[in-house]
Amino acid sequence: EAQVTQNPRYLITVTGKKLTVTCSQNMNHEYMSWYRQDPGLGLRQIYYSMNVEVTDKGDVPEGYKVSRKEKRNFPLILESPSPNQTSLYFCASRASLSTDTQYFGPGTRLTVL
Amino acid sequence: AQKITQTQPGMFVQEKEAVTLDCTYDTSDPSYGLFWYKQPSSGEMIFLIYQGSYDQQNATEGRYSLNFQKARKSANLVISASQLGDSAMYFCAMRDQGLVGFQKLVFGTGTRLLVSP
Numbered sequence: 001e002a003q004v005t006q007n008p009r010y011l012i013t014v015t016g017k018k019l020t021v022t023c024s025q026n027m028n029h030e031y032m033s034w035y036r037q038d039p040g041l042g043l044r045q046i047y048y049s050m051n052v053e054v055t056d057k058g059d060v061p062e063g064y065k066v067s068r069k070e071k072r073n074f075p076l077i078l079e080s081p082s083p084n085q086t087s088l089y090f091c092a093s094r095a096s097l098s099t100d101t102q103y104f105g106p107g108t109r110l111t112v113l
Numbered sequence: 114a115q116k117i118t119q120t121q122p123g124m125f126v127q128e129k130e131a132v133t134l135d136c137t138y139d140t141s142d143p144s145y146g147l148f149w150y151k152q153p154s155s156g157e158m159i160f161l162i163y164q165g166s167y168d169q170q171n172a173t174e175g176r177y178s179l180n181f182q183k184a185r186k187s188a189n190l191v192i193s194a195s196q197l198g199d200s201a202m203y204f205c206a207m208r209d210q211g212l213v214g215f216q217k218l219v220f221g222t223g224t225r226l227l228v229s230p
Contacts, residue, residue: 033218042117042204042220043158059219090158092218102148102218104158 002027004105006091012111013081021076021108023091031094032074033058033102034066036087043090049074081112115140117205119221126195127229133180134190134224136205146208147188149179152223153201161203164188195228202226 004025013019025032033048035058045058049068063085065077074093078085091105116139126132138147149161164172164179172179180189192199205221 035218035220040222042222043206043218044220045218088156092158101160101163103160104150107156107158109156 002103004091004093004103006089006105006108008108009106010109012113014113015082016080019078019081019110021078021089021091021110023074023076023105024072025074025091025093025103026072027093027095027103028071029093029095029103030071032068033092034064034074034076035090035092036060036085037090037107038087046076046089081110083112086110086112115142115145115207115219117207117219117221119205119224121224122222123225123227125227125229126192128197129194131191131193132195132226134192134203134205134226136188136190136221138186138188138205138207140207147179147181148206148208148218149177149188149190150204150206151199151201152204153198158204162190192226197228197230200226200228 007022030051034046035043037043044060046064047058047066049055052068052071055066068074089108092102094102118137145166147164151159151161162172162174162177162179164181171181176193178191202223202225204223207219
């Protein structure tokens with residue numbers, strides 16, 4: 001089954017404790033991205049990746065890092081989480097530049113105390 | 114900068130009726146794409162429909178159709194024959210080509226649709 005998976009689905013952590021949210025897709029997609037969803041703000045893009053070793057900032061990259069060492073994986077790293085990073089996070093992938101449909105993962109609800 | 118505006122925080126519709134969810138956009142790029150996503154209470158984002166800026170005809174997918182009015186920069190979603198399972202948050206989004214290879218998806222703030230029996 002074609003899908004985008006994220007782990008963990010729910011996470012409660014404390015300020016400053018490094019964490020990684022994993023994202024994996026099994027569709028051999030080139031393009032992957034991370035979004036955060038906050039009430040009243042919709043979804044905002046954090047980072048995206050055009051292919052292996054090619055990443056770039058989205059609208060709200062501060063406090064986040066990403067890596068793309070393999071095509072299928074695109075982890076989101078919070079080196080020193082803060083309470084304002086409490087949010088619902090989505091990973092998404094798309095086959096190529098000429099393909100428009102983005103497939104979203106199930107979401108990761110992160111709470112930073 | 115690109116912007117998507119959804120002015121309806123919430124909408125109510127009765128089962129079997131049609132409903133229109135509004136979306137206006139702002140971009141200076143001639144090439145762009147418009148999307149609608151559905152987010153049920155379980156949280157996942159479900160792709161519904163896509164319209165390219167150069168597409169001549171309005172997109173349709175089953176009960177969903179996109180009323181694309183380019184001159185007015187609007188891309189309203191029309192759901193025909195609403196069902197109880199249509200109750201969800203709906204997001205309008207835009208993909209902007211920008212410079213070659215630059216891919217950005219901008220979302221509106223969403224409209225919560227409630228379908229009543």
